[in-house]
Amino acid sequence: MGRTIIEKIIQAHSRDEAAAGRIIWMDLDVRSARDFGGPNVVKNFEKEYGGAPPADPAKTFFTFDLCAPACSLKYADNQQACRDFARKHGIRVYDVDRGVGTHVMIEEELAKAGGTVVGTDSHMNILGAVNCFGQGMGDVDIAFAFKTGRTWFEVPESVKVVLKGRPAAAAGAKDLTLFLCRELGTKKIALSSAEFYGEAARNLDLPGRITLCSMITEMAGIIGFIPENGPIAADADAAYGAVVEVDVGGLTPQVAVPPSPNTVRPLAEVRGLRIDSGFIGSCTNGRTEDFARAAEILKGCKVKEGVMLKVVPATRRVYEEMLERGILETLFQSGAIVVNPGCGGCAEGHVGLTGKGEVQVSTGNRNFPGKQGKGQTYLAGPAVVAASCVAGAIAGPEDL
Amino acid sequence: MDNDIRQGRAVVLLDAKGRIIEDIDTDQIFHNAHLHITDIAQMGPLALGNLEGWKDFAKESREGDILIAGRNFGAGSSRQQAVDCFIALKLGAVLAPSFSAIYFRNAVNSGFPVLKINVLDALIAGGRLATGDTIRIDVRSGRAENISRKTVLEVEPMSPVQHDIFAAGDLFKYGKVLG
Numbered sequence: 001m002g003r004t005i006i007e008k009i010i011q012a013h014s015r016d017e018a019a020a021g022r023i024i025w026m027d028l029d030v031r032s033a034r035d036f037g038g039p040n041v042v043k044n045f046e047k048e049y050g051g052a053p054p055a056d057p058a059k060t061f062f063t064f065d066l067c068a069p070a071c072s073l074k075y076a077d078n079q080q081a082c083r084d085f086a087r088k089h090g091i092r093v094y095d096v097d098r099g100v101g102t103h104v105m106i107e108e109e110l111a112k113a114g115g116t117v118v119g120t121d122s123h124m125n126i127l128g129a130v131n132c133f134g135q136g137m138g139d140v141d142i143a144f145a146f147k148t149g150r151t152w153f154e155v156p157e158s159v160k161v162v163l164k165g166r167p168a169a170a171a172g173a174k175d176l177t178l179f180l181c182r183e184l185g186t187k188k189i190a191l192s193s194a195e196f197y198g199e200a201a202r203n204l205d206l207p208g209r210i211t212l213c214s215m216i217t218e219m220a221g222i223i224g225f226i227p228e229n230g231p232i233a234a235d236a237d238a239a240y241g242a243v244v245e246v247d248v249g250g251l252t253p254q255v256a257v258p259p260s261p262n263t264v265r266p267l268a269e270v271r272g273l274r275i276d277s278g279f280i281g282s283c284t285n286g287r288t289e290d291f292a293r294a295a296e297i298l299k300g301c302k303v304k305e306g307v308m309l310k311v312v313p314a315t316r317r318v319y320e321e322m323l324e325r326g327i328l329e330t331l332f333q334s335g336a337i338v339v340n341p342g343c344g345g346c347a348e349g350h351v352g353l354t355g356k357g358e359v360q361v362s363t364g365n366r367n368f369p370g371k372q373g374k375g376q377t378y379l380a381g382p383a384v385v386a387a388s389c390v391a392g393a394i395a396g397p398e399d400l
Numbered sequence: 401m402d403n404d405i406r407q408g409r410a411v412v413l414l415d416a417k418g419r420i421i422e423d424i425d426t427d428q429i430f431h432n433a434h435l436h437i438t439d440i441a442q443m444g445p446l447a448l449g450n451l452e453g454w455k456d457f458a459k460e461s462r463e464g465d466i467l468i469a470g471r472n473f474g475a476g477s478s479r480q481q482a483v484d485c486f487i488a489l490k491l492g493a494v495l496a497p498s499f500s501a502i503y504f505r506n507a508v509n510s511g512f513p514v515l516k517i518n519v520l521d522a523l524i525a526g527g528r529l530a531t532g533d534t535i536r537i538d539v540r541s542g543r544a545e546n547i548s549r550k551t552v553l554e555v556e557p558m559s560p561v562q563h564d565i566f567a568a569g570d571l572f573k574y575g576k577v578l579g
Binding site: 023039043044075078139141143147148191217222347366369370371 | 425428502505
């Protein structure tokens with residue numbers, strides 16, 4: 001029997017038979033923790049293993065991206081506990097200046113095609129965008145991984161998702177991703193590895209792949225891959241749990257409305273809803289290309305009086321590219337608030353929460369009740385967020 | 401007492417309309433505003449603190465309670481606190497038709513019983529399972545009954561690895577058993 005992508009990657013890291021449904025032990029190329037979860041990893045590690053070293057400090061990392069730099073004493077203490085542990089054991093820290101850990105791992109090529117990476121980030125499966133098996137885990141798992149370099153895992157079933165047709169030019173990677181959040185819901189690829197095929201998947205550039213793979217978690221999947229023309233192909237006789245066809249022909253911009261990323265409507269159905277704030281960034285839409293798209297719309301325009309637009313680049317490298325390409329200046333001149341790289345805007349980190357009654361349109365990936373505060377969050381692509389901030393209401397670029 | 405046997409009061413997570421709540425996210429179980437907390441004892445009072453209608457859960461819960469929720473329980477983040485808050489309250493188990501992958505692993509690794517329950521919707525719609533019922537589960541065999549109503553519950557047993565970790569106490573202790 002042939003193997004799916006996930007079976008191939010796991011098999012290359014396991015002495016056990018890596019077939020769907022089996023529980024195996026898997027070697028880990030990279031083990032990491034961030035500033036949420038990391039302090040608990042350190043605490044667990046020291047409680048269980050005392051002063052013993054991790055299995056391989058060169059494969060062990062911290063990435064601080066959530067509360068960067070620390071905005072309260074508690075987070076400052078937590079980050080320092082990780083730094084002290086890292087210094088003691090010779091572990092590299094990508095500190096609060098670097099940005100979203102998963103994106104740093106892609107830029108630094110720690111996440112490689114065919115590799116296995118774990119960390120305390122539930123969007124670690126974003127690494128599927130570079131054909132790497134990334135998996136978010138809790139602090140018990142990660143402390144164990146630091147010490148042993150391996151983990152147990154149930155090899156997931158794979159689902160083949162075939163995208164039919166070509167989306168409209170106005171629809172970007174986020175619109176496709178939100179539409180898939182709606183069509184696949186939290187059931188069709190649940191607990192599975194999704195392999196996306198078809199022209200609409202194949203045509204995604206790296207930032208677009210990152211956008212799609214970042215929201216597999218919101219579809220309750222384990223990981224997503226876009227294999228065509230890539231370095232790893234599934235065998236022709238690989239076994240799939242299901243094959244799902246999704247018609248994306250003529251797809252138009254989409255918006256996820258509260259209460260979840262899976263309650264998605266065409267932009268046309270929510271157009272005109274008054275907003276108080278906008279957010280562009282996150283591991284889903286924090287690449288230079290995302291900000292370039294927003295800047296095209298914001299050039300020569302002003303964010304409407306009474307609306308605030310928050311911008312958070314994914315990484316320091318993205319920030320630098322925005323500086324070089326004049327994107328930062330365009331965003332600044334439009335009235336946007338641009339802050340340092342990281343995960344701000346999603347968790348209760350360093351970029352504003354929403355207050356009761358506030359309506360926010362965001363390029364993030366979650367709008368569960370209470371996630372970003374007491375307001376209502378609508379999820380969309382960078383073009384819709386930028387246009388909405390100029391209009392003061394949910395809008396597409398064509399409405400300006 | 402046999403560690404495999406869990407007996408306690410059922411607490412069924414229903415919404416205001418009496419429907420089982422599905423897709424309960426880790427921000428509803430343990431909100432991200434509290435992620436700086438690393439001491440398990442402090443996590444208990446915050447359990448379900450952001451789940452509409454259940455904000456007083458921690459105050460009203462009792463040791464041994466068996467929490468019953470809709471499918472995809474524990475969606476969202478990787479935070480271990482969303483499991484640890486229930487350990488802090490000394491809950492007996494969580495039953496749901498399915499769990500998010502990360503949540504399930506976190507519970508398994510902490511030696512906290514999370515088990516799949518089948519035909520849950522029909523049980524609730526039929527009034528055959530409600531908060532306050534006493535239920536008893538053998539986590540190893542999956543044999544489960546609603547003692548109050550003298551009915552059998554369809555609960556899936558722990559997988560061998562899950563049970564090995566559970567029996568050892570947690571993943572760390574299991575790792576030491578493995579050597």
